[in-house]
Amino acid sequence: MTDTDTAVRPAVELNGITKRFPGVIANSDVHLTVRPGEVHALCGENGAGKSTLMKILYGMQSPDEGTISVNGEQVHFKSPAEAIRAGIGMVHQHFMLADNLTVLENVVLGAEQMYGIGRKAKSRVRELAGATGLDVDPDTLVERLGVADRQRVEILKVLYRGAKIVILDEPTAVLVPQEVDELFDTLRTMRDDGYTFLFISHKLDEVRAIADTVTVIRRGTTVGTVDPGTVTSRQLAEMMVGSELPSPETRTSTVTDKEILRVDGLTLRTPDGRALLDSLDIVVRSGEVLGIAGVEGNGQTELVETIMGMRKASAGKVLLDGRDVTKAGTLSRREAGIGYIPEDRTRYGLLLTQPLWANRILGHQTRSPASHGFLLNVSGARSDTKRIVEQFDVRTPGIDVTAGSLSGGNQQKLVVGRELSGDPVLLIASHPTRGVDVGAQAAIWDHIRSARARGLAVLLVSADLDELIGLSDSIKVMLRGRFVADADPATVTPEDLGSAMTGAGEVDADGHGAADGDEPGADAEKAAVPATEGDKK
């Protein structure tokens, strides 16, 4: 792609970077060379140490060992301010924006010495906004912007500071495919204008679409740099995990006729009447995994929380095993046999400062073996925690350590173990393998699969389309609070799902209707997403 020109000094050169935290080594002996004017992708699975490395480059953390050179000069950043001065900018995965400040204020913050905070700054922001595709008044409050515009503001911040080297941390995670394309167009244009990008991602197709060079990082260290044109996604993936990839495929169908969960016309409205969930119907049978696909923020979280009773439905019914639980609270739904793996385990799944055995009680505070009803059964909880630790391979020195000191994968295994305790009839799993390492991911898939074989009904929400396709017996696609398509995991591809998720019916070149987003209430006539395309590449 780009000519190899050894005379050009690298834009960024990391040599032997090592960073330790209490209990973990985030980076060890990392080497990375980025040429000027390229899009250099940094690939690695969750927890591989990509983000820490970028925080080090951006001066948010200082390395314990190793050297950093920018444009050939060795640097020691003590704060982001120094990195910015050296021409480095960063677009964070979790947007670093203050909602209650205007676009202008967000952009000029920290760079006020350049053009002040008044009229001159505003006209400069207007000038640069075009390059990022941002088309809003600089005085708009950021809280009014959608996700893609927020990202443009982030890029604008970087441009405004005159950065020539831009770190993009998982920039596509929150975007729908069309927005991803727009972003890539912007990046290509900017690359041609001489910007250098460090693009962090674990989405290999995207990496291959945009990157000129790919460096793979595994368990905190760099394992190799390759030309994306010469490797396949599969090869890249195997470099990332260091072994054969696990696959989430379900082998045989175990679906029975026994309806476990029935949701009829479930509707949830905001106080001002906007529908977050719009008359949804769901049936999950014993031994069935029903997958819910959708771009995040289209009501999946609300759906799960409404079925769990954490939000009060505005209309509709929830029946569990034939029993109407619409009016029941979260606890009695759990007692009736719902297990719940929340999407954010640290906020919704665990009491981080409490020992593992106390976390075993959460959600089971009325049920054996954690409780005798009114009194807790501490010894019962402890011995059952030991069982979970063994059975689910939770790596911990004991059950008296706090949940917060475990790694993400082990925390999640604990949560899964707890939620599969007490013989649930229904498991609601929201992004069950998000942010966990490959080993834990495979283990969690195995546990879900074997519970399904024992007759568990599973409602699976996931942003990982491979996981959805691999685990589910059937898939529904959610868009703006409605189901817009059904898909058969045996035949559907991630690309088909992706276009249905964005409501882009026209994406299907063969003329099959992929979505019925234009016809509200036409649930009965939903078209199945056909398997039409192979790999896009």
Added chain:
Amino acid sequence: MIAKLRSSLLAPVLAIVVSALLCALILLFSGANPIDALGAMISQVGEGQVAVDIVNSTAIYMIASIAAAIGFQMNLLNIGIEGQYRIGALVAAIVGSAIVLPAPLHWIVILIVAMIAGALWALLPAILKVTRGVHEVLSTIMMNAIAFGLAAFLIRRDQFGILIGNNVSTEPIPESGLVPGISLGDRGTVFGLVFLAVLAAALYGTTMNRTRFGFELRASGLSPTAASAGGVNAKRMIVIALLSSGAIAGLIGMPEILGRDHAYTLNFTAGYGFAALGIALLGRNHPVGIAFGSLLWAFLEKAKAALDNVGVPREIATIMQGLIVLSVVIAYEVVKRFDQAAEQRRVGRALGTITATEPAPEAAK
């Protein structure tokens, strides 16, 4: 286990030592001898009724700090204890003097009335918090002030007040409503309701650690989101916690009224509510910690009179109390951070994620 005990004792001990040193510095700075001051305070305990006073005060502080601790367990800062116990005491005194019942029943009813009145005074802040999102700190501070006004109004002689000597008070509670104490002659009388404090501490400890309710309360405090996913109704817990806190607060005035004053008087002791917050923080919401904290507080409070004899303003004891509260919360924060890092290291070591790649000494900077 020993390590756990050490780390939980480290912070309060550190805080008390630092506060004592700071107070010593203040005393030196203002030209007094801290050793003399401490000596005077300690020897004061042997004087007259001081020892018994300390025991009685300890009990009252314990009840008060349990009320505070119930709120703290779920991150509610019930500053309104001050008002709740005033209203609880006043209403209980009025009701107690108006009814006649056989002995144990009479004072039991009085205690229940005090609890109900205290809880009701916490009801409005609870409702405002769950329905209108008003922070309990502001609403309870306002309720405290209003409680003072209401109490002053109700004790007016055209309302429920009568003049006894030159002190306005409510009608005295008849004999059957009083709780007999343990007389130690010249040394004073230990309030019978001292045992109420012990009972309350035991009940509180059991409830928090061994019951579903206590677990749900603590879980809501630690992580409202995780608690809600675990089936705990956060709003209901807020109301229950504030009302329980108010109910216990209602009892604060009872040892003095049913054991000594026999009525709510104009000189009703104020300030237990604010002390309670400090003691609960010092005792880390643990019943045993609260008992020791209360003892320390009672000692400072009752022995400080001796300071006048050695020419030290007795308010140094108040400074000491304030310093203890501030340094104990700082110490807890520091120890917590240290413990967390230590535990992560321990987990890391146990799982071998560190040892394998630990760099050789010469490689480290």
Added chain:
Amino acid sequence: MSMVEVQPGVPNTPGGAAMTMPPPVQRRTLPAWAWFMIGVVAVVGVLSMTSYLTGQPALTSSSTMQNTVTLGLPILLCGLGGIWSERSGMINIGLEGMMILGTWGAAFGGLHGGPWMSVLVGAVMGALGGLLHAVATVTFGVNHIVSGVAINLLGAGITKYLSTLIFEPLSSNPRDSPPVEQFDTYSVPGLSDWLGDLEAQQRVVISDVAGIVRGLVTRVSPVLLLSILLVVATYVVLWRTRFGLRLRSCGENPVASESLGVNVYLYKYIAVVASGALAGIGGAALVLGSSPSIYSEGQTANRGFIGLAAMIFGNWRPVGTLAGSTLFGYSDGLRLSSGPETVHALLYSAVIVAGLIVVWQLFRRRWTGAGLAAAGAILVYVLYFFTDELPTEFLPYTPHIITLVVLALAAQRLRPPAADGMPYRRGEGD
């Protein structure tokens, strides 16, 4: 955690960042000062109407206004202190303690210099309290409210100790200081007398306005001018300078500020220390506004907290806080300059206000709102009709009751800084 949790019932996306639907656009049609002027006109209108209908001229008399100013200033200054602190993300419940330190400092300064020395030493003492709060909360990460409560205890303890040590030999009372020198006051020549004549004529509205304005231009203390200056300065510094932008960004999203090279700890320190200094000046205003002008124990009487309430009433903004402080100062001042019957007349004002709300809600076709307001109006009117005066015991607590009502009614429409009260550690954001 902030002092007001906005819209507790609204299901907001737990993920936060992944919201695809931005909240509905709420466009502010008029600038803040215009709303303020409309508010002033409305309030004056309601008061003169009440004054006319109930025959209580004290409602709008110049002496009431002077008391409003005197009693409102400490609240205003604490409220401004609250803005500084909370805009940087630090809840400051310790304002009360810092104010207490300020009262002591003012008396101490006054004994060693003039009234300006009072203000200065008051500010320094308050700032020291703020510094302590900053050390505990910013450096050590202690819960803001817990630290604030501790500082209130400590502030009270230290002043008691120091006042016993230093003031008792002079005043032979451990609870009071000797009187200190007050500021000379200035009246606008001519205008004041002319307004006095107008006020005395007891003409509807005109006399009311004259009374109010006269109260503001007669015997004006430099403290009033200083406070107005501080309101303007707070607005300009926090909203119109790069320093203020950085400070406010720390209260909205400190991790973002950090990622842009803002030294968050530094700004938080500055904000909390400034907050303490303002509360200290508030304490000085209290001392200099008392007669005789002395420090006395317990004299702050929760004004620090009421200042916070004024700040919340003002939606964390200076002009709004000014309005809130005026409300609280007025309800306190009315009691001093007149008596129980006048405060009782305020109930009548409440009826008028509720009536206006009914009309407004009907206009906007909000039937339940109108119904509730109407029920409230009737209830208060019944209370007004069947009583002649409020029990004097309650009068000192009028501001507290009003605070509760205001918090209950206003809390949900407000917008506190997004990271207000949140713990923040350098380098630990994601």
